[in-house]
Amino acid sequence: xxxxxxxxxxxxxxxxxxxxxxxxxxxxxxxxxxxxxxxxxxxxxxxxxxxxxxxxxxxxxxxxxxxxxxxxxxxxxxxxxxxxxxxxxxxxxxxxxxxxxxxxxxxxxxxxxxxxxxxxxxxxxxxxxxxxxxxxxxxxxxxxxxxxxxxxxxxxxxxxxxxxxxxxxxxxxxxxxxxxxxxxxxxxxxxxxxxxxxxxxxxxxxxxxxxxxxxxxxxxxxxxxxxxxxxxxxxxxxxxxxxxxxxxxxxxxxxxxxxxxxxxxxxxxxxxxxxxxxxxxxxxxxxxxxxxxxxxxxxxxxxxxxxxxxxxxxxxxxxxxxxxxxxxxxxxxxxxxxxxxxxxxxxxxxxxxxxxxxxxxxxxxxxxxxxxxxxxxxxxxxxxxxxxxxxxxxxxxxxxxxxxxxxxxxxxxxxxxxxxxxxxxxxxxxxxxxxxxxxxxxxxxxxxxxxxxxxxxxxxxxxxxxxxxxxxxxxxxxxxxxxxxxxxxx
Numbered sequence: 408x409x410x411x412x413x414x415x416x417x418x419x420x421x422x423x424x425x426x427x428x429x430x431x432x433x434x435x436x437x438x439x440x441x442x443x444x445x446x447x448x449x450x451x452x453x454x455x456x457x458x459x460x461x462x463x464x465x466x467x468x469x470x471x472x473x474x475x476x477x478x479x480x481x482x483x484x485x486x487x488x489x490x491x492x493x494x495x496x497x498x499x500x501x502x503x504x505x506x507x508x509x510x511x512x513x514x515x516x517x518x519x520x521x522x523x524x525x526x527x528x529x530x531x532x533x534x535x536x537x538x539x540x541x542x543x544x545x546x547x548x549x550x551x552x553x554x555x556x557x558x559x560x561x562x563x564x565x566x567x568x569x570x571x572x573x574x575x576x577x578x579x580x581x582x583x584x585x586x587x588x589x590x591x592x593x594x595x596x597x598x599x600x601x602x603x604x605x606x607x608x609x610x611x612x613x614x615x616x617x618x619x620x621x622x623x624x625x626x627x628x629x630x631x632x633x634x635x636x637x638x639x640x641x642x643x644x645x646x647x648x649x650x651x652x653x654x655x656x657x658x659x660x661x662x663x664x665x666x667x668x669x670x671x672x673x674x675x676x677x678x679x680x681x682x683x684x685x686x687x688x689x690x691x692x693x694x695x696x697x698x699x700x701x702x703x704x705x706x707x708x709x710x711x712x713x714x715x716x717x718x719x720x721x722x723x724x725x726x727x728x729x730x731x732x733x734x735x736x737x738x739x740x741x742x743x744x745x746x747x748x749x750x751x752x753x754x755x756x757x758x759x760x761x762x763x764x765x766x767x768x769x770x771x772x773x774x775x776x777x778x779x780x781x782x783x784x785x786x787x788x789x790x791x792x793x794x795x796x797x798x799x800x801x802x803x804x805x806x807x808x809x810x811x812x813x814x815x816x817x818x819x820x821x822x823x824x825x826x827x828x829x830x831x832x833x834x835x836x837x838x839x840x841x842x843x844x845x846x847x848x849x850x851x852x853x854x855x856x857x858x859x860x861x862x863x864x865x866x867x868x869x870x871x872x873x874x875x876x877x878x879x880x881x882x883x884x885x886x887x888x889x890x891x892x893x894x895x896x897x
Contacts (some may be wrong), residue, residue, distance in 0.1 A: 413438050413655045416860065417643045418676030420448025421845045422835030424478065424626045424637075425852035426674050431633035438668060438886055439630070440641040440658050445620070446627050448676070449706075449805055449836075452746075454499040455798045458548065459746040460710050460752055462802055464737050465619040466492065469846040473853055487613045488743055493720055497785060498557050498727040505725065520553075527551030545576035558741060561727045565734040567761045567808075608801040616745045617845025619845075620666035621875075634875040645687050646673060652830040657687075672859050673739055674828055676835040678703070678804050684777050685829075694784055694823045696817035706805035709733075709778035710755045712796040715740065717788060718752040732766065734759050734797070753794070756781065762803050771799040805838045816840075821867070832858070834866070 414424045414430055419441035430437040453460040457536050469475055469485070479487075496503040501515040528551035536544035542563070546555045558673050563571050609617050615621040627637045638658075644665070645657030655669045675682055683690055683698030723737045733756045740752030747753055756778045760766045766774070775797030782788045806814070824831050832838050832855045835848040843851070854864040 408435065412436075412671040414439065414672045414674060415445045415668060415670040416674045416676075417656075417682075418838070419443075419446040419623070419627065419637055419639070420676055420848070421450050421623065422833060422848040422852045423448075423550075423676045424623050425673065426834060427630050427637070428481075428626055429853055429856040430859075431630055431635040433856075436817065437630070437635040439635070439637040439657070440643055440776070441637065441639050442642040444639050446637065446639070447623040449621040449802055450619040450623060450724065453800055453869040454626075455710075456796070457748060458710070458712070458739075458798070459618050459620075460707060460708065460739060460753065460755060460798070460800065461737070461742055461746070462800060463706065463805065464735075464742070465614075465845060466722075467619075467845075470613040471850060473844055474846040474849050477849065477853075481629065482615060486617075488616050490612055490614045490722070490723060490742065491743065492610050492612055492727065494723050495550045495719075495721055495728055496558060498561075500728075500786075501613060518606055522827055524551060524553045524557075526778055527553040530719050538575055541572050542574035542576050543572040546571070547665065548824065560726065561642055562725055562734060565726075565732075568598075568759065568761060579761075582674075586619045599756075608860050614743055616743050617728030618743065618746055622781075633650050644685055646685050646831065647687050648828050648831075649717070660711055670703055670830075672830045674830065674832045674834060674855060676838040676848075678837040679817065679833070679840050682833075682838075683820060688822065694820055697819040700812060700816050702808040702810060702813075703762070703804040703837075704806040704808050705760050705767065707758050707760055707767065707774070707801040708800045708802075709758070709774050710739070710753050710798040710800070711775070711778050711794045712753050713781065713788060713794055714752055715747075715752045718754065719787065719791065726785065728785070731784055732758055733775070733781050736782075736785075738785070754782065759806075767801065771797075774799050803869070804837055807836065809842070815842065827891070839867070 413436035414427075416427045416437060416439040418438050419427075423439055423441075424446065427437045427439045445453075449462055450465055451462060453462060467478060469478075494505045495507050503515055504511040509768050515724070515770065518522065531547055531549075531551040535548040538544045543555070543560075546559050546828070550559070560571050563574075567574065569716050630637055638660075640661035642659045643656055643661045645667075646653050647657070647667075651891045653670060653673045655667050655674060657665060657667050659665055677685075678701075680698045680701045680703075683695045689695065716739060718738050720741055721738060723735050725735055726733050735757040736751055737755035737757065739755060740747040758766055775794075778797065779788075779791040779794050784792055788794065821839075823835060824833065834851040834855050836843045841847075851866045854862070854866045858864055858866075
């Protein structure tokens with residue numbers, strides 16, 4: 408890269424900051440513009456009144472050597488904790504250990520139900536559903552109807568907001584590819600330490616002691632120490648381009664002023680649905696329409712402070728009960744004691760929503776009251792008065808939503824940019840509209856910087872999930888989310 412102008416990075420999440428850090432380490436010039444007031448994206452650590460919250464829960468686990476090395480280059484080893492992966496499933500008034508443990512599952516199910524589950528599984532293996540193109544049929548064929556209803560249906564529908572039988576099965580090969588009833592039973596009866604072959608059965612992970620945001624705050628410091636710049640509250644409102652490619656970026660700063668920055672390359676983690684609107688001159692209508700037709704699943708957390716002695720040891724509990732809206736509950740104290748205060752912990756109730764729906768629009772006070780009542784229903788507290796404080800955090804565009812047209816829309820945008828504005832590079836979860844893990848996003852950043860310096864990686868073919876968690880391959884689509892029905896608001 409020999410251009411005199413800096414690389415402009417849009418967004419200071421894991422992908423954007425990884426790209427910026429790699430550039431300055433190579434001696435390049437880089438400017439990062441982040442519309443929010445904090446770095447880290449969904450991997451931020453939120454702080455309120457001395458409490459720290461991990462939005463969504465971020466386990467630091469990877470078998471990708473470059474990502475592992477980068478984590479420990481950014482933070483010293485002393486800043487990492489090695490945490491046990493502890494989680495359970497709440498269903499039908501009972502808590503099931505997850506990964507499954509034979510004695511616990513048998514106790515909760517009872518001998519009769521356990522036998523019925525096995526019979527249901529055998530029946531499904533002998534007489535599998537005729538239609539396995541939908542996610543329900545795919546799961547039933549591998550677990551049987553009884554286990555499917557207990558351990559998959561309700562939670563999956565909470566996460567994505569649609570019936571499982573309306574979700575095509577493409578996603579299944581990524582999310583639960585290696586996990587079958589047989590694998591789960593073997594793991595329950597003969598558990599192995601250091602189980603990393605199957606994503607869902609990882610036993611231990613690394614974790615920055617002050618939360619994932621600690622990683623990205625330190626990365627920001629390193630970028631700036633090496634001559635780069637990270638500007639917060641800076642919204643990109645324009646990307647000027649001509650037949651040679653993108654030439655400059657226009658930014659609206661927190662004081663309302665507008666500045667223009669010349670750029671040799673633009674690396675974008677901005678959601679595609681927004682990116683298509685900032686080009687000057689405007690993109691062809693077919694391209695902008697493709698961006699506007701991309702959708703997202705959004706996320707909110709209700710964090711409730713409780714005495715430490717009434718908490719649970721899990722990192723999180725998956726809530727399969729249809730009687731409550733909460734989908735998962737974190738115990739921040741189990742992630743790290745540095746996130747909470749002495750004698751207290753904080754339980755983070757996670758709700759999967761669409762931006763603008765009833766839950767999203769509810770007041771913080773109403774959401775906190777809902778959280779208290781749902782904790783009470785789940786038996787995690789005995790009295791709502793025991794909750795000392797409550798906080799609410801909303802995270803828009805947390806998960807790319809995969810409807811029937813998303814692949815064509817993404818291809819329309821990425822193909823146009825590659826052909827007509829090739830110095831605009833798309834990376835990360837929202838930048839590529841791909842349901843990536845943090846380390847997958849980081850890998851797309853590292854390979855993109857390689858490309859800027861002359862390599863020819865196809866980052867759309869990168870499949871970190873397959874490389875480090877799964878056993879055999881699909882077509883390199885990344886960590887796919889299910890293809891979902893069109894949002895009702897359309």
